[in-house]
Amino acid sequence: xxxxxxxxxxGMTFFYIVVGLTFMGLGRKITARLQRRVGPPWYQSFLDVxxxxxxxxxxxxxxxxxxxxxxxxxxxxxxxxMPVAKGWTPAGSSSIVVILYLMTIGYLGMAMGxxxxxxxxxxxxxxxxxxxxxxxxxxxxxxxxxxxxxxxxSSLSDIAMSQxxxxxxxxxxxxxxxxxxxxxxxxxxxxxxxxxxxxxxxEIASGPMVELGGKFLxxxxxxxxxxxxxxxxxxxxxxLGGASTWYEFVGKQFVVYFTSMVINTVFARYRIEQGIKHxxxxxxxxxxxxxxxxxxxxxxxR
Amino acid sequence: xxxxxxxxxxxxxIRKIGERDGYEVYDLFFGPNHPGMHGNFGYVLDMMGTExxxxxxxxxxxxxxxxxxxxxxxxxxxxxxxxxxxxVDPDPNEVAYCQAVEELLGVxxxxxxxxxxxxxxxxxxxxxxxxxxxxxxxxxxxxxxxYLMMADRDRxxxxxxxxxxARVYHIFNVPGGVRRxxxxxxxxxxxxxxxELESNIPDWDKLVFENPxxxxxxxxxAPITEEEARRGGLVGPNLxxxxxxxxVRRxxxYAAYGxxxxxxxxxxxxxxxxxxxxxxxxxxxxxxxxxxxxxIAKAKKLPSGPxxxxxxxxxxxxxxxxxxxSKVESSKGEFGYYIVSNxxxxxxxxxxxxxxxxxxxxxxxxxLPGVKIDDVAAWMATLAICSPDxxx
Numbered sequence: 001x002x003x004x005x006x007x008x009x010x011g012m013t014f015f016y017i018v019v020g021l022t023f024m025g026l027g028r029k030i031t032a033r034l035q036r037r038v039g040p041p042w043y044q045s046f047l048d049v050x051x052x053x054x055x056x057x058x059x060x061x062x063x064x065x066x067x068x069x070x071x072x073x074x075x076x077x078x079x080x081x082m083p084v085a086k087g088w089t090p091a092g093s094s095s096i097v098v099i100l101y102l103m104t105i106g107y108l109g110m111a112m113g114x115x116x117x118x119x120x121x122x123x124x125x126x127x128x129x130x131x132x133x134x135x136x137x138x139x140x141x142x143x144x145x146x147x148x149x150x151x152x153x154s155s156l157s158d159i160a161m162s163q164x165x166x167x168x169x170x171x172x173x174x175x176x177x178x179x180x181x182x183x184x185x186x187x188x189x190x191x192x193x194x195x196x197x198x199x200x201x202x203e204i205a206s207g208p209m210v211e212l213g214g215k216f217l218x219x220x221x222x223x224x225x226x227x228x229x230x231x232x233x234x235x236x237x238x239x240l241g242g243a244s245t246w247y248e249f250v251g252k253q254f255v256v257y258f259t260s261m262v263i264n265t266v267f268a269r270y271r272i273e274q275g276i277k278h279x280x281x282x283x284x285x286x287x288x289x290x291x292x293x294x295x296x297x298x299x300x301x302r
Numbered sequence: 303x304x305x306x307x308x309x310x311x312x313x314x315x316i317r318k319i320g321e322r323d324g325y326e327v328y329d330l331f332f333g334p335n336h337p338g339m340h341g342n343f344g345y346v347l348d349m350m351g352t353e354x355x356x357x358x359x360x361x362x363x364x365x366x367x368x369x370x371x372x373x374x375x376x377x378x379x380x381x382x383x384x385x386x387x388x389x390v391d392p393d394p395n396e397v398a399y400c401q402a403v404e405e406l407l408g409v410x411x412x413x414x415x416x417x418x419x420x421x422x423x424x425x426x427x428x429x430x431x432x433x434x435x436x437x438x439x440x441x442x443x444x445x446x447x448x449y450l451m452m453a454d455r456d457r458x459x460x461x462x463x464x465x466x467x468a469r470v471y472h473i474f475n476v477p478g479g480v481r482r483x484x485x486x487x488x489x490x491x492x493x494x495x496x497x498e499l500e501s502n503i504p505d506w507d508k509l510v511f512e513n514p515x516x517x518x519x520x521x522x523x524a525p526i527t528e529e530e531a532r533r534g535g536l537v538g539p540n541l542x543x544x545x546x547x548x549x550v551r552r553x554x555x556y557a558a559y560g561x562x563x564x565x566x567x568x569x570x571x572x573x574x575x576x577x578x579x580x581x582x583x584x585x586x587x588x589x590x591x592x593x594x595x596x597x598i599a600k601a602k603k604l605p606s607g608p609x610x611x612x613x614x615x616x617x618x619x620x621x622x623x624x625x626x627x628s629k630v631e632s633s634k635g636e637f638g639y640y641i642v643s644n645x646x647x648x649x650x651x652x653x654x655x656x657x658x659x660x661x662x663x664x665x666x667x668x669x670l671p672g673v674k675i676d677d678v679a680a681w682m683a684t685l686a687i688c689s690p691d692x693x694x
Contacts, residue, residue, distance in 0.1 A: 035449040120330050124352055124675065193443050194515050202338035202441045202679035268515040269443030271676045 005090075009080065012090045016079045019250055020225025021045040023232070026254070027261045034265045049221045057214030060117045067113020068212075068219045074105025075226040082233040085246045087157030094156040096144055099234070100137070106227060107133065110208055110220075117211035125207020128272050129191075129198040135279030136185035136195075142287035143178040146294040147171065147238070156234075160242025170241040175294070179239050181286035186256070188279055189231050192264040195279070197272045232256045325350050330675070334363050338441060338679030341389075341689030345666060349675065357670045359663050364693040372652040377403060377477065378616040380649070384639075385471040387654060388688045391430035393423050394632035396475040398639040399652075401556060401628035403477040406621045406643055407613055413558075415479030415609040417601040420558040422474055423630065424594045425462065425492070428499070429455045430633035431587040434686045438580050439510055441679035442519045447510050454502060457495045464488055477619065479610035489598050496591050503588065511584055520577035524669045524681050527573050534668075535660030538635020540685055542567065543574035543582035550631035557630075562596050565589040576677075576684040583686070620647055634658060634686045656691035663692060 025042040032039025059065050080091040081099050107129055114122040148154050151162055163169045172179045188195035198207050212220050232253035236243065240256070243249035270278060333344030342363040348356035368387055372380045384399050385392030397419055404411065411419065432455040439447025459469040465488055466472040466481070474480055510516055526536070528544040541548055545568045551559040552566065567589060569582035613619060623645040629638035635657030642651040665685070673681065 035446050036453055037449055120328055120349070196443060200443065200676075202443070203676050205336050205338070265446050266509065266513075267444065268439065268513060268519060270515055270518060271674070274518055 008090050012080065013076055016076065016226050016229040017222055019253070020228040021049065021221070023228050023254065023257050024221075024225060027257060030258060030261045031265050034262065045221065045225070049218050052213075052218030052221065053215055055214040057216055059216070060211070063116035064113050064211075064216070067109050067111070067116060068216055068223070069109070071106045071109025071113060072219055072223050072226070074102055074109050075223060075230060078102040078106070079226055079230050079233075081156070082230055083157040083160055083237055083242060084233075084249050085243050087161050087242065089157065094158075096148075096154050096156045096159070099156065099230075100141070100144075103230065104133070106223065110223070113216075114208040114211065119211045121204040121206075121210045122208050124204050125198045125200070125210075128200075128204075128207070131272060131276060132188055132195060132197055132279075135276040136188040136283065139181045139279065139283035139287035140185045140189070142284075142291045143175065143182050143238075146175065146178055146287075146291045149295050156237050157242075160237040163241040164244075167241070170239060172239040175239070175290055177286045177293070178290040181283040181290065182235065182239065183259075184283040184286070185279065186231065186235055187260060187263060188275070188283075190228065190260055192260050194267040194270045195275050196264075196269055197275055200269060228257065229253070327355060331360075332675075332678055333360070338682070339689070340437070340682060340687060341693075343662070343689030343693055345670070345678070347670075347675070347678070352675045354670050354673055354675065354678070357666050359666055359692075361663075361689075361693045364690055366690075366694070368690075368694040369652050369654060372649055374648060376617065376647050377619045377621055377649065380652070381473050381476065382471070385473065386690060387656065387694055388632065388634070388637070388658075388691050389470065390433050390688055391426050391633045392471055393426035393474070394630045394637045395639075395654075396473065397423060397557065398628045398630045398637050399641070400475045400477050401630070402626040402639045402641040403621055404611075405626040405628060406624050406641065407477060408622075409478055409611040409613055411479040411557075411611060412608050414483065414601070414604050414607050415611075416558040417597060417604065418480045418484060418609060419475060420562070420597050421492070421594060421601065422462075422465070422472065422480075423557065424590050424597065425458055426472075427590050427633040428587065428594075429458050430686075431583055431590065432458075434583055434633070434683070435506065435510060435580070435587070437683045437686075438520075438680065439516075441683040442516065444510065444513070444516065447506070450502075450509070451506065454499055457498060461488070461492050461495055464491060476610065476616060478613040479608070481610070483606075483609045484601075489602055493595065493598060496594060500588075500591055507584075511581060516580075517577060519677075519680060520580060520684065521575060523576035523677055523684075524673065525573055525575040526665075526669070531574070534665050536635070536665070537657045537660075538631065538633070538686075539582045539586055540574070540579055540635065540657075540661065542586075543569050543579045545571045545573075550629055550636050554629065556628070558597060558600070561600065562593060564593060576680060579684040618647075620645060621649075629655070632657060634688060634691075654691075654694055656688070656694065658686070658688040658691040661685040662687040662689065 024045040029039045029042055078099055081089055081094050083089050083094045111126040114126055147159055151159060163171055191198055200207060209220060235256045236249060236252040240252045243252060327348050327350050330347045330349045331344060332347050333339030334342050344360040346358040346360050347354050368383060371383060381396060384395040387395050432451040436448040436451035462472055463469050465484060466474040526544060528546050531541050531544045547566055549566060551564045567585040569585055570578040621643040623643055625642040627638060627640045629636050637657060638655035640653040641649055644650040
């Protein structure tokens with residue numbers, strides 16, 4: 001591994017965290033304004049992380065320590081495969097199969113870490129998150145299958161580059177039902193309402209976060225920041241034409257996140273079984289129709 | 303201790319099947335330190351997976367002992383203590399207590415005071431309804447409803463501040479009437495706030511009461527029949543939601559309610575689930591705005607006069623020997639104060655009948671087993687359980 005690559009990886013990790021935390025801060029501001037509040041400053045998330053890392057941490061056992069680190073490492077590794085501008089990735093590859101595979105490590109690490117805390121609220125929260133994955137991963141996999149069948153490539157960079165040439169080439173136009181399905185699934189993936197079952201403060205006292213404090217809570221914040229970068233980046237590359245510059249990429253990511261926050265503000269939370277059913281019925285139906293139209297009727301291929 | 307004692311028929315069987323299949327029953331503390339719990343109260347839930355199999359109310363964390371504390375304070379000093387029995391809707395406590403004391407003293411509040419009491423009671427009801435409707439949203443993740451309705455509630459608190467100098471605990475009522483008359487332009491200020499509240503109602507309907515996710519969450523949750531509600535001691539909107547026609551303001555009028563047309567609404571007919579209870583509050587919210595307008599229209603026509611009957615210096619007040627019970631209709635139902643005096647400077651005994659005790663303690667034991675952890679906060683919110691009222 002060359003020193004340039006090491007620098008790239010460190011630099012990009014910093015970039016993911018800064019973008020993710022900025023989005024988190026802006027998200028809180030947007031929500032506040034929609035609720036006729038002033039809200040905290042946009043940099044509040046940075047302050048929260050600094051504060052958390054400066055406080056004493058309580059760990060229940062080493063599994064809890066390792067689980068959270070594994071989760072953060074898994075998500076950062078996923079982000080390395082995410083194409084940013086002109087299809088460039090720090091890892092040099094952007095296989096969508098690898099991205100989807102690595103993304104689950106984040107959740108599994110979190111599951112391992114917080115389950116070790118022994119708090120039933122945390123365990124219920126994680127079991128909800130894993131159950132919800134069944135709800136959104138199947139529709140998402142169907143959409144990706146539809147795209148791969150058209151393009152003949154599983155590289156996210158190739159999918160992004162194939163949309164070059166104007167808005168009319170974006171997959172949001174070419175795969176409209178797929179986009180609808182992905183947008184619904186994205187809401188669940190990002191853990192916002194009506195699918196924020198994992199956290200659900202009034203039900204399970206913030207679930208996985210309930211036993212986290214100090215550095216562990218700080219890591220959870222960073223985890224969410226990187227998760228935001230990866231998941232919004234996935235939507236940008238899959239449907240919004242990728243990006244030719246970094247500014248364009250982050251701008252498009254923000255549009256995706258902004259839409260998600262607006263939906264989050266006006267919806268309540270389903271029960272977990274209702275949420276999974278809703279994902280299968282709506283996101284699943286849209287994705288299945290899109291897959292059938294694409295695969296067997298060849299409607300969207302060029 | 304018999305662990306099966308609170309289980310309704312059927313759940314014992316479920317539990318045994320669960321234990322046979324290797325599921326463990328574990329304890330989950332829902333409060334006192336829990337975002338879904340209202341106040342310093344809690345339930346210890348026996349859980350199997352995410353389903354509740356038994357409930358143990360866990361009271362005793364308020365550390366105030368309102369009723370006992372009242373025996374050691376002068377009659378007038380208690381006015382600063384009793385609003386805290388229900389923080390969300392404090393004024394009914396003041397009025398019920400003052401009316402019971404007035405009965406023992408044999409005095410009646412002047413007409414102007416009775417109208418001011420009615421208007422403050424109804425505005426207090428509005429603040430509680432706004433908090434309640436927002437609380438239902440908060441319990442199922444719709445925090446926008448909570449924040450937006452709290453902003454509306456603040457407008458009402460502004461008008462409380464203008465009248466009483468206080469925003470939450472007003473201590474406006476005293477034995478014999480109220481502390482002061484309404485300041486110049488206050489009635490018009492209240493009417494202006496009511497206009498604002500009314501103009502927001504369509505938005506709240508879209509956000510909460512027509513929201514498909516809210517329907518999905520509340521419909522069919524914890525249904526209760528009129529018969530069960532009566533037997534369980536439910537009162538107020540929770541009872542009226544089942545179709546019962548009972549309202550202290552109509553059935554035993556006090557203050558100026560006898561001269562006003564109090565509307566009766568029933569969201570359900572014979573049965574009410576969580577959604578019906580939420581809709582009941584929404585209907586009564588609008589009716590309360592109309593009732594305040596009615597009361598203000600009449601109060602404006604009253605000639606100026608005293609707002610307090612002469613009972614002598616309040617700090618030296620001695621109440622004749624005897625006992626009295628006074629009840630009022632709060633936002634959560636009948637609030638009653640039973641007072642016994644031995645003729646001294648302090649009450650001999652004060653007993654409070656609060657509307658939250660039957661739901662928060664007795665109904666919890668029968669309704670929550672079988673419900674999932676997802677719905678406990680929503681169940682509490684739709685029943686408008688006020689925990690200091692339980693733990694007094």
